[in-house]
Amino acid sequence: METRTIEQLSENFQQKIDADIKIEPNDWMPDNYRKALIRQISQHAHSEIVGMLPEGNWITRAPSLRRKAVLLAKVQDEAGHGLYLYSATETLGISREETIDDLHEGKVKYSSIFNYPTLTWADMGAVGWLVDGAAIMNQVALCRTSYGPYARAMVKICKEESFHQRQGYEIMTSLMNGTEVQKAMAQDALNRFWWPALMMFGPSDAESKHTEQSMRWRIKRYTNDELRQSFVDATVPQAELIGLTIPDPKLRWNEERGHYDFGDIDWDEFWQVVGGNGPCNKERIEARVKAKEEGAWVREAALAFASKSKSRQN
């Protein structure tokens, strides 16, 4: 077989990307593409798993059996989504355990939003409506990402997540149809989650060090600012419809642009939270490490049982 140089392979690779031909696990890919994907997909997987914590907090205190069943189903979905994504990460040649240890050792991040506490029941509404809403905005775009296993995981996740945002909005709607205290609770949840939700899309395009290369490789299909704008445009009318006020005095419709203008994001806060100094960073990682360590004996026992059963069969 002819041996091809890295340059030829790279050129051929970029041609496939440009022609929207998906890259599959055993195909040749540049090292940096592989690394960028491992970073992006594992970060996404960790976000699904860590994202179970703030909502798990409310399962036992859901106000009705219906709400409890829904919240359980949603949190179970997040576990499944984490699993699809860990599987996709593994196709890139990194082991699942290594990926998880990277999170526990702080080498890899997860979505900054999960470092905020969920203080009231209304937060379950805000999280579903805003956080899942923002995530879906990002994930729908990623269904067309260039790496096959990632794109397929995204398609499945998007299908399943469509109820997540609706159930959150339904919680907010119910509260806004309730007493003054309930309305205030919903507004307070929006006030606390609005800006962190906007921060979920990541730094502005000018500041984002990965965007340009990621766009060229089509592991990102829209920039952070584009997605953020789409989210604001979609969400503002939803808030208005049920009588909620977006906590941004600079927010107004810009006829000329055909988009909402909105105020400046507090990037200091964003970098603080990303850097590990958010209200719940420590608690979240501790919970994950504890789960891994305290579950170790179960995993070992299951493996021992499997090998014993196998030896009995032989």
Add this chain to the structure above:
Amino acid sequence: MSSNEWPLWEVFIRSKQGLNHKHVGSLRAPDAAMALQNARDVYTRRSEGVSIWVMQSALITASDPKESGPMFEPADSKVYRHPTFYDLPDGIEHM
């Protein structure tokens, strides 16, 4: 610690009677019974299947993408295997 990792399984699902089992993804499980159980919870939460196969990933032999040129070339060069290769006289509409 990675020798202690549960083996990887590939999951195939028949979405309804009359259709093939189709690959849907993978998961880790200590044995086949747990792999089936986990596959049900992970891949059929919304009635996606009526039957599941699981198989250890390590047992799969795959073709090499680097060799896909020579591997599949015989099919590319035999256009006469397709019905469109043949000329039919006017007047024959369906054959």
